[in-house]
Amino acid sequence: xxxxxxxxxxxxxxxxxxxxxxxxxxxxxxxxxxxxxxxxxxxxxxxxxxxxxxxxxxxxxxxxxxxxxxxxxxxxxxxxxxxxxxxxxxxxxxxxxxxxxxxxxxxxxxxxxxxxxxxxxxxxxxxxxxxxxxxxxxxxxxxxxxxxxxxxxxxxxxxxxxxxxxxxxxxxxxxxxxxxxxxxxxxxxxxxxxxxxxxxxxxxxxxxxxxxxxxxxxxxxxxxxxxxxxxxxxxxxxxxxxxxxxxxxxxxxxxxxxxxxxxxxxxxxxxxxxxxxxxxxxxxxxxxxxxxxxxxxxxxxxxxxxxxxxxxxxxxxxxxxxxxxxxxxxxxxxxxxxxxxxxxxxxxxxxx
Amino acid sequence: xxxxxxxxxxxxxxxxxxxxxxxxxxxxxxxxxxxxxxxxxxxxxxxxxxxxxxxxxxxxxxxxxxxxxxxxxxxxxxxxxxxxxxxxxxxxxxxxxxxxxxxxxxxxxxxxxxxxxxxxxxxxxxxxxxxxxxxxxxxxxxxxxxxxxxxxxxxxxxxxxxxxxxxxxxxxxxxxxxxxxxxxxxxxxxxxxxxxxxxxxxxxxxxxxxxxxxxxxxxxxxxxxxxxxxxxxxxxxxxxxxxxxxxxxxxxxxxxx
Numbered sequence: 001x002x003x004x005x006x007x008x009x010x011x012x013x014x015x016x017x018x019x020x021x022x023x024x025x026x027x028x029x030x031x032x033x034x035x036x037x038x039x040x041x042x043x044x045x046x047x048x049x050x051x052x053x054x055x056x057x058x059x060x061x062x063x064x065x066x067x068x069x070x071x072x073x074x075x076x077x078x079x080x081x082x083x084x085x086x087x088x089x090x091x092x093x094x095x096x097x098x099x100x101x102x103x104x105x106x107x108x109x110x111x112x113x114x115x116x117x118x119x120x121x122x123x124x125x126x127x128x129x130x131x132x133x134x135x136x137x138x139x140x141x142x143x144x145x146x147x148x149x150x151x152x153x154x155x156x157x158x159x160x161x162x163x164x165x166x167x168x169x170x171x172x173x174x175x176x177x178x179x180x181x182x183x184x185x186x187x188x189x190x191x192x193x194x195x196x197x198x199x200x201x202x203x204x205x206x207x208x209x210x211x212x213x214x215x216x217x218x219x220x221x222x223x224x225x226x227x228x229x230x231x232x233x234x235x236x237x238x239x240x241x242x243x244x245x246x247x248x249x250x251x252x253x254x255x256x257x258x259x260x261x262x263x264x265x266x267x268x269x270x271x272x273x274x275x276x277x278x279x280x281x282x283x284x285x286x287x288x289x290x291x292x293x294x295x296x297x298x299x300x301x302x303x304x305x306x307x308x309x310x311x312x313x314x315x316x317x318x319x320x321x322x323x324x325x326x327x328x329x330x331x332x333x334x335x336x337x338x339x340x341x342x343x344x345x346x347x348x349x350x351x352x
Numbered sequence: 353x354x355x356x357x358x359x360x361x362x363x364x365x366x367x368x369x370x371x372x373x374x375x376x377x378x379x380x381x382x383x384x385x386x387x388x389x390x391x392x393x394x395x396x397x398x399x400x401x402x403x404x405x406x407x408x409x410x411x412x413x414x415x416x417x418x419x420x421x422x423x424x425x426x427x428x429x430x431x432x433x434x435x436x437x438x439x440x441x442x443x444x445x446x447x448x449x450x451x452x453x454x455x456x457x458x459x460x461x462x463x464x465x466x467x468x469x470x471x472x473x474x475x476x477x478x479x480x481x482x483x484x485x486x487x488x489x490x491x492x493x494x495x496x497x498x499x500x501x502x503x504x505x506x507x508x509x510x511x512x513x514x515x516x517x518x519x520x521x522x523x524x525x526x527x528x529x530x531x532x533x534x535x536x537x538x539x540x541x542x543x544x545x546x547x548x549x550x551x552x553x554x555x556x557x558x559x560x561x562x563x564x565x566x567x568x569x570x571x572x573x574x575x576x577x578x579x580x581x582x583x584x585x586x587x588x589x590x591x592x593x594x595x596x597x598x599x600x601x602x603x604x605x606x607x608x609x
Contacts, residue, residue, distance in 0.1 A: 058606070094608070101441050103607040121445045129441035135434040137363075139370050151359040152442040196438065206441075 046115050047076035048204050048235035049083075049100065054109035056095055069095040070259040073109070077237060077252075079203075082230055084246040085239040086341065087256035093239035094132055096256070097208055100237075101129055114203060125153060128197030132208040132239075134189050138182040142173060142192045145181060146199060153200040167195040172221060186213035194222065198229075205229065207238040211245050223248060243338045253337060255344055262344050270336030276307040277333045278316055281326035290323050302328060356444050357452045364456020365463075368422055373460060376414045377467045383410050384475050400476060400483075401570055407472045408490055408566040414468070415461060415498040416525065422460070423505035424518035426453050427602075437607055447599035454506050454595060461498050465491060489575035490565045496587035497563035501525055503591035504558070507598040510605065528560035558590050 056069040070092040077083040085093045098104040100111055102119040111118040114126055136145050146164045155163055168174045171191040176184070184192065190213045197205055210226070211219050226236055226249055240246055246253055247267065255263040282303035294316065296305040307313040313330070320327055368374075387406040388399070427450070430436040439449060469491050476483045504524050508517035527534070531554050538550020562583050565575050 098437075098606075098608060101437075103437055103440060105604065105606065121443045121448075123443075124441055125443040127441065129438065131434060131437050131441075133434055134438070136438065137367070137435060139367065148359065148363055149438070149442060152356055152439065152444055154355060154443070193438075200442075 046079075047112075048079040048114055049075075049077040049237065050110075050112045051075050051096070051100065052110045054096065054099055054111065055107045056099055056104060057107055068259045069104075070099070070256075073256075073259075073261045075254050075261060075264055077235060079235050080230065080233045081251040082226065082236045082238065082249050084250035084253040085237065085256060086241065086243070086246055086253050086337075087239075088241055088345075091241075091256040092259040093241075093256055094208055095259070097129075097206055097237075097239060100206065101127070125200060126203045128200065128202035128205045130190075130193045130197050130205075130207045130210055132212070134193035136181050136189070136192070136196075139180065141178050141180050142168065142184070142188075142195075143177040145192065146177075146196055149196045150199050155199065163199060167198045170198060170225060171195045187215055187218050190214055191218070191222075194225070203234060205234055205236045205238075207236065209240055210238055211240065211242065219245070243341060244332075247337050255341060257344060257348050262348075263340060265337075265340065267337065270340060274336055275309060275333045276313040277331045278305045278307050278313070278320070279303070279328040279331065280305060280320060281328055290325075291319075306333070353448065356448050357455065360439075360444075360449060360452025361456035361459055364426060364453050365459040367426075368418075368457070368460040371422070373418055373422060374464065374467070376417060377464055377471070380410050380414055380468045381471050384471065388475065403475060404487065404570045405566075407468075407475070408487070408494065408570070411465060411468050411472075411491065411494050412497070412566075415465065415494065416501065416522075418460060418464065419457070419498060419501050419505055420518045420521060423457055423502055424509055424514045424521065426457065427506065427509045428514045428517070431605075431607060434608070440607065446602050446605075447595075450506060450510070450595065450598055450602055454502060457502050457506075458499055461495060461502065465495050465498070484569060484572070484574075486565075486569040486574045489580060490569045492580065493563040493565050493575070493583055496583055497560055500558055500560070500563075500587045500591045500594075503594040503598075507594045507601075510598045510602040524557065525560065528558045529564065531557045531559045532561055559586075562586055 052074050054073040055071050058067045058069050059065065060067050073092070073096055075083075085096060087093050095104065099106045099109075100113070100118060101124070113123050116123040137148070140148065143164055146167060147160060150160045150163060164177070165174070168177045171194050173188065173191050173195060176188060181189065181192070190210070194207075194210065197207065205226075207226075210222055214222060223245075226238070230236060236249075238246075238249065247270075250267050252264065252266050253270075254261050255265075280303045282298060282301055284301065291303070291305055294305050294307070296303055298304075305316060307316045307330075317327065317330075384403065384407055388403055391399075391402045391406075427436075430439075436449070440446065469488075472487075472491075473483070476487070501521060501524070505517055505521040508520045511517075512520065534550055534557070535554040538547050538554070541547055541550065565573075565579075569575065
C-alpha cells in the first residue's frame with residue numbers, strides 16, 4: 001500500500017508554505033468533485049488525436065527476430081483535456097508516441113491529429129513534443145536553442161525574442177537562458193525541453209515523462225504549468241509510469257501493458273475508489289474516543305484515522321472541526337488508479 | 353520551407369566551426385609554406401608549378417578529410433544522440449532535414465576552399481609568373497567534386513554506420529577516379545557479359561576525373577567554359593540523384609524518441 005501525502009499542515013509541516021488559506025484550498029481540492037475541468041463547449045468537438053488499431057513490431061539481431069512493440073492500440077483524445085499513457089518501462093508508451101509523431105512507421109493502423117494526417121509535416125506545426133530523453137545541442141545556450149527551434153517552426157523574426165522570453169519565464173529559466181546547455185542540470189534540460197514545446201503555441205502537447213529529472217519544486221511547477229495550459233484549452237498527452245503524477249493531472253488514462261492497451265478510464269470514475277487517512281494531533285492525556293465509529297490507531301501523539309473514500313473524508317473533517325481537533329495532514333492511502341494498475345499487473349503476471 | 357532548410361544548414365555550418373574544422377585551413381597554409389621551403393631549392397625554375405601542384409592536391413585532401421570526418425557522422429550522430437527527434441517533431445520533413453545537413457556541410461566546404469584559395473593565390477603571387485586564371489577553374493571543379501562526394505557520404509550515412517559510410521565514401525572516391533580505367537579494363541575482357549558489367553559499373557560510379565583538371569592547369573592548359581558548365585550539370589545532377597535516394601531510404605527509417 002503506498003502512501004501519498006497530499007497535504008501537510010500544522011506542527012508537522014512547520015509553516016504553512018502558502019499562507020493561511022493553504023489547508024482550506026488543499027482540502028477543498030481533495031473533497032471537490034473530481035470531474036475534469038474542461039473548457040465548455042469542447043466535448044462535442046472532433047478528437048484532438050485519434051489512434052486506431054496501431055501495430056508495430058521491431059526486428060532485432062542478425063536473424064532479424066521479431067519483437068513486439070505495440071499491438072492493437074486504439075484511443076481518442078478529447079480536445080482540451082489531459083490524456084495520460086500509463087505503463088511500466090517497455091509497455092509501449094514511447095513507441096505509441098513515436099508512431100503518433102511519425103518517427104516510427106506503424107505496421108498497421110491509422111492516426112489523425114487535429115483532423116489531419118499525422119505524417120504531414122505541417123500538422124506538426126500544431127504540436128509541441130518533449131522526448132523522454134531530452135538531448136539537445138550542447139554547444140548552444142538555452143536561448144540559442146529556442147531560437148533554432150523557433151526558426152524551424154517559422155516564428156516571425158520580429159516575434160521570436162519575445163516568444164523565447166515568455167517560454168523561458170513559463171519554465172522559470174529566465175536567468176539561465178544565456179548558459180550553455182552542457183552546463184545545465186538534468187532538471188534544467190527538462191525545463192528547456194518543455195520551453196521548446198511551447199514555442200509554437202501548439203494546440204496539442206505530447207510529453208514523454210515530463211516530470212523525469214525534476215526536483216519536488218520543479219514537479220509542482222510543471223504540474224501547475226500543465227494545468228494552466230489545459231485551462232487555456234490545450235490538449236496534453238503525457239506518458240508516465242508514476243501513478244500520482246497522472247492522478248494529479250489527467251482527465252483520462254490509458255493503461256498499457258506489454259504493448260497492449262488494457263484499460264482506458266476517466267479519472268473521475270477512478271477517484272471514487274480513492275481512500276484517505278487523516279492524521280490528527282493527539283497530545284498526551286487526550287483520548288481519541290470522540291472518533292467512535294472510525295478505525296484509528298495512535299502513534300505517539302498522532303492519531304491516524306482511516307477515513308475511507310472522499311465522502312467519508314468530508315464527513316470526518318466536519319466532525320473533527322466540530323470537535324475542535326487539529327488536523328495535521330491528509331494522506332491518500334490507496335487510489336482507484338493505483339488499484340486498477342496493480343490489478344491489471346497481477347492479471348498479466350497470472351496469465352504468464 | 354526555404355527557412356527551415358537554411359536554418360538547418362546554418363546550424364550544421366556553425367557546428368563545424370565550433371568543432372574547429374577550420375583549423376584545417378591553417379594546416380593547409382602550413383603545408384604550402386613547408387612545400388615552398390623544402391621543395392624550392394630542389395626545383396629551381398619550377399617553384400610556382402610545385403606550389404600549384406601541392407596546393408591543389410592539398411585542397412582535395414583536406415576537403416575529403418572534412419567530408420569523411422564530418423559528413424559520415426553528422427546525421428548518424430543526431431540519430432544516436434536523439435537530437436533529431438525534436439527537430440523532426442517540428443514541421444520539418446525528413447528530406448528537408450537531409451538537404452539542410454547537406455547544404456550546411458557544403459557551406460563549410462565553400463568557406464574552407466574559399467579561404468584556402470585566397471591563401472593559395474597569395475602564395476602564388478609571391479612566386480612571380482606562376483599565376484593563371486585557370487587555377488580558379490580547377491578550384492571550382494574541386495569544390496564540385498567535394499559537393500558530389502558530400503552527397504555520397506550523406507547517402508551512405510542514411511544506410512550504414514558512420515565508419516562504414518566513411519569507408520564506402522572513400523572507396524567511391526578512389527573508384528570514381530578510376531572509373532575510366534574500369535571501363536577500359538572491361539573493354540579488354542573477352543566476353544560481352546564482362547564488357548557490359550564493367551560498363552554498368554562505369555555508369556553507376558561517379559566519374560570524378562571530370563572534375564580533375566588540377567594536373568592539366570599546372571601544365572599550362574586552360575579549362576573550356578563548356579567543360580565547366582557540363583561538369584556543373586553532371587556534379588549537381590549526380591548529387592541531386594543521390595540525395596533523392598538518400599531521402600527515400602531515410603524516409604522509412606525508424607527513429608526513437
